[in-house]
Amino acid sequence: MSLTVVGSIAFDAVTTPYGERSRMLGGSAVHFSLAASFFDAVRVVGPVGDDFGAPEYAVLHDRGIDTSDIELVAGGKTFFWSGRYHEDLNRRDTLRTDLNVFEHFEPKLSEDSRAADLLFLANIQPDLQRQVAEQCPGARFVAMDSMNLWIEIAHDSLVETIQAVDCVILNDAELRQLTGKPNLVQAAREVRSWGPTAVVAKQGEYGAALLTGEGFFALPAFPLEHVQDPTGAGDSFAGGFMGSLAAHDGEIDHDALRVAMAYGTTLASFNVEEFGTERMQRLTADEIAARLDDLQRITRFDAAPVALRD
Amino acid sequence: MSLTVVGSIAFDAVTTPYGERSRMLGGSAVHFSLAASFFDAVRVVGPVGDDFGAPEYAVLHDRGIDTSDIELVAGGKTFFWSGRYHEDLNRRDTLRTDLNVFEHFEPKLSEDSRAADLLFLANIQPDLQRQVAEQCPGARFVAMDSMNLWIEIAHDSLVETIQAVDCVILNDAELRQLTGKPNLVQAAREVRSWGPTAVVAKQGEYGAALLTGEGFFALPAFPLEHVQDPTGAGDSFAGGFMGSLAAHDGEIDHDALRVAMAYGTTLASFNVEEFGTERMQRLTADEIAARLDDLQRITRFDAAPVALRD
Numbered sequence: 001m002s003l004t005v006v007g008s009i010a011f012d013a014v015t016t017p018y019g020e021r022s023r024m025l026g027g028s029a030v031h032f033s034l035a036a037s038f039f040d041a042v043r044v045v046g047p048v049g050d051d052f053g054a055p056e057y058a059v060l061h062d063r064g065i066d067t068s069d070i071e072l073v074a075g076g077k078t079f080f081w082s083g084r085y086h087e088d089l090n091r092r093d094t095l096r097t098d099l100n101v102f103e104h105f106e107p108k109l110s111e112d113s114r115a116a117d118l119l120f121l122a123n124i125q126p127d128l129q130r131q132v133a134e135q136c137p138g139a140r141f142v143a144m145d146s147m148n149l150w151i152e153i154a155h156d157s158l159v160e161t162i163q164a165v166d167c168v169i170l171n172d173a174e175l176r177q178l179t180g181k182p183n184l185v186q187a188a189r190e191v192r193s194w195g196p197t198a199v200v201a202k203q204g205e206y207g208a209a210l211l212t213g214e215g216f217f218a219l220p221a222f223p224l225e226h227v228q229d230p231t232g233a234g235d236s237f238a239g240g241f242m243g244s245l246a247a248h249d250g251e252i253d254h255d256a257l258r259v260a261m262a263y264g265t266t267l268a269s270f271n272v273e274e275f276g277t278e279r280m281q282r283l284t285a286d287e288i289a290a291r292l293d294d295l296q297r298i299t300r301f302d303a304a305p306v307a308l309r310d
Numbered sequence: 311m312s313l314t315v316v317g318s319i320a321f322d323a324v325t326t327p328y329g330e331r332s333r334m335l336g337g338s339a340v341h342f343s344l345a346a347s348f349f350d351a352v353r354v355v356g357p358v359g360d361d362f363g364a365p366e367y368a369v370l371h372d373r374g375i376d377t378s379d380i381e382l383v384a385g386g387k388t389f390f391w392s393g394r395y396h397e398d399l400n401r402r403d404t405l406r407t408d409l410n411v412f413e414h415f416e417p418k419l420s421e422d423s424r425a426a427d428l429l430f431l432a433n434i435q436p437d438l439q440r441q442v443a444e445q446c447p448g449a450r451f452v453a454m455d456s457m458n459l460w461i462e463i464a465h466d467s468l469v470e471t472i473q474a475v476d477c478v479i480l481n482d483a484e485l486r487q488l489t490g491k492p493n494l495v496q497a498a499r500e501v502r503s504w505g506p507t508a509v510v511a512k513q514g515e516y517g518a519a520l521l522t523g524e525g526f527f528a529l530p531a532f533p534l535e536h537v538q539d540p541t542g543a544g545d546s547f548a549g550g551f552m553g554s555l556a557a558h559d560g561e562i563d564h565d566a567l568r569v570a571m572a573y574g575t576t577l578a579s580f581n582v583e584e585f586g587t588e589r590m591q592r593l594t595a596d597e598i599a600a601r602l603d604d605l606q607r608i609t610r611f612d613a614a615p616v617a618l619r620d
Contacts, residue, residue: 038618064619088492182398184515185535205494206516209530216608218530220519225495247616258611285618296613298526301568303606306557308348308595309374 001246004113004139005032006045006132007122007235008102009052009070012276013082016089018228024276025056027079028122028145031232034280035239035267036120037063038288040246043113045069045132047101049076059277069113076101089230090204109135118246120238121165123147126158133164141252143167143198143242145234151178163195166252169238172201172209184209185216198257200241200264202234210261214254219261222269222295229275233268236280240267266291312351313556314423315342316442317432317455317545318412319356319380322586323392326399328538334586335366337389338432338455341542344590345549345577346430347373348598350556353423355379355442357411359386369587379423386411399540400514419445428556430548433457436464436471443474451562453477453552455544461488473505476562479548482511482519494519495526508567510551510574512544520571524564529571532579532605539585543578546590550577576601 010027014020033042043066048056052072060067082096107128119136121129121144133142142165150158151174158178162168168175168191172184181187188199188211201209207220241264248256266288273279320337324330343352353376358366362382370377392406417438429446431439431454443452452475460468461484468488472478478485478501482494491497498509498521511519517530551574558566576598583589 038620039616040619088486176398183535183537185533189535203516206513207528207530209533211533216533217611218517218533218609219611220517220528220530223495223519223521223526223528225493225499227493244616255612259613259616262611262613263616285620288618292613296611299528299609299611301527301529301572301606302565303569303572303602306349306554306569306573308598309350310348310595 001117002041002043002115003036003118003120003242003246004043004045004109004116004136005029005036005120005122006107006129007032007124008079009044009046009048010079010081011051012231013080014085014229014231014275015083016085016229017087018226019275021275025059026081026231026276028232028235030060030277031235031271032120032122032239032242033060033065034063034277035236035271036243036246037065038267038283038285039243039263042066042243043069043116045107045109045113047071047073047076047105049073049078049101052078059281062281066112069110071108073101083231085230089227092230107132107135117141118242119143120242121145121161122235122238126150126154126161130157130161130164133161141166141245143169143238145169145238146174148174148177159194162191165196167198167200168196169200169202169241171234172203175199175201185211200261202237208237208261208265210257212254212257217254217258217261219265219295219299222265222291223298224269224273227272230272231276233272236271237264237268240264262292262295266295311427311556312353312425313346313428313430313552314353314355314419314426314446315339315346315430315432316355316417316439317342317434318389319354319358319362320389320391321361322541323390323405324395324539324541324585325393326395326539327397328536329585331585335369336391336542336586338542338545340370340587341545341581342430342432342549342552343370343375344373344587345546345581346553346556347375348577348593348595349553349573352376352553353379353426355417355419355423357381357383357386357415359383359388359411362388369591372591376422379420381418383411393541395540399537402540417442417445427451428552429453430552431455431471431475432545432548436460436468440467440471440474443471451476451555453479453548455479455548456484458484458487469504472501475506477508477510478506479510479512479551481544482513485509485511495521510571512547518547518571518575520567522564522567527564527568527571529575529605529609532575532601533608534579534583537582540582541586543582546581547574547578550574572602572605576605
């Protein structure tokens with residue numbers, strides 16, 4: 001199968017308690033495609049400026065990612081994001097967001113990108129997400145991310161986009177905000193009533209939960225003693241999740257989605273070990289397989305029968 | 311084996327978005343012992359006042375709980391707690407705490423209670439917890455809870471108590487506060503360096519994590535569409551956890567603790583379905599066994615090998 005992702009391609013400046021980088025490759029489509037590249041052919045769609053050069057393309061090409069739908073806006077500058085994480089890495093402040101070439105981005109997909117079996121709409125304006133989805137009528141599984149900003153200023157458009165996809169992947173706080181339902185099971189049921197068959201609630205350091213018509217599934221985040229930079233964790237999760245579905249031979253049912261949750265969790269855990277894309281650039285398939293085994297081991301228990309007293 | 315718990319016995323007044331109760335049986339030792347009673351003989355130690363009558367004793371006796379170490383303080387009133395939960399049930403405000411007979415409580419354990427194989431020190435002043443532990447030198451596994459108040463006003467005493475137990479069961483925010491380490495793996499390692507072999511981080515609606523020298527284990531909370539009253543969830547967790555260890559035939563190792571985590575999660579999930587002890591009073595062994603199976607199902611994935619691309 002093949003996989004297309006539309007989203008941001010960026011330079012990030014990040015400070016965490018464990019270091020800082022003033023300019024590194026980032027963006028949702030980048031983090032997503034690096035993670036997904038371990039599973040299947042990935043095409044990345046998004047705009048860049050003149051400052052996006054050979055070293056940045058090389059990071060993507062080294063992982064076999066197809067960049068022919070990266071749109072160069074001559075005279076423009078690449079999207080820039082700057083943030084600072086607190087001692088508690090769950091908290092961060094955005095210091096600066098320069099949309100730059102992203103401000104007038106209109107996604108144009110090539111024939112190859114339109115022919116994708118799976119499509120991921122990373123966090124961009126929901127009208128744009130819908131335009132992309134409409135260009136890929138043959139995709140058999142479409143998933144999307146979003147953020148609190150769009151829930152606040154483009155709620156109706158966001159709901160319209162959600163109606164057109166198979167799977168919504170959101171932070172659990174955003175699912176609650178979107179639906180007004182503080183109970184996760186109720187919030188996911190509401191979103192599924194709009195159209196999607198699957199809802200994934202990202203819960204940061206606590207992991208992620210999957211809710212479909214066939215039931216519930218949840219995994220903790222992989223425990224790490226040293227997290228250097230959480231930026232891109234959610235997109236790496238989505239990349240592992242969608243990548244494993246693209247590589248999956250058969251129906252995308254609840255069982256396939258459970259395995260996808262495990263790969264998503266695994267890829268996200270590598271991404272946060274170092275700054276930006278640093279860890280992903282030298283990640284190997286063997287490391288992924290070993291950590292997936294570890295993840296299974298640390299979440300599995302034998303329901304050893306205990307004689308219960310009524 | 312046998313199991314002794316020392317903690318509060320209370321009347322609670324609770325308001326949640328789903329109803330209210332102006333006076334119901336509560337307290338950490340009560341929630342704990344009801345959950346643990348499904349596994350083994352339980353003895354409960356704690357003070358009550360003249361207002362604690364036959365209906366309250368009946369709730370405990372109906373589950374076979376030994377109340378002979380409940381100390382009646384003549385002329386006194388039972389501990390009273392009142393709280394109000396927000397629409398988001400993870401947030402609550404304490405409206406009133408009347409220590410009453412708890413103010414001058416000095417735990418005195420009978421021979422039978424001292425002979426317990428397992429001992430749980432529910433959240434009370436850490437000096438008192440240590441006095442209790444010293445009365446049970448033969449206990450083969452001692453676990454404890456605590457709270458932010460003691461971390462703030464009795465830190466050194468709390469650490470001294472922790473040094474004397476096998477297992478610490480705390481909210482994850484409290485583990486971070488106690489150690490000053492925002493990373494859970496680091497925080498648990500620090501606590502284990504003081505003496506305990508096991509640390510359990512309670513994560514509310516996200517579940518719980520276990521950290522021992524043998525590794526990490528985590529489970530999500532059981533997903534519930536309707537939670538009426540979260541009061542006592544942590545103590546019910548501890549009751550299921552310790553109960554299953556008491557009923558466990560063999561060494562209390564990482565594998566036994568994993569199963570204990572599953573029973574803790576299961577018992578906590580029933581407790582929150584209704585107000586106070588209402589659900590636990592009519593809970594059955596069959597319901598527990600069925601939910602444990604469900605919990606296993608919703609956390610298990612098959613590591614279906616996907617061909618990864620290096």
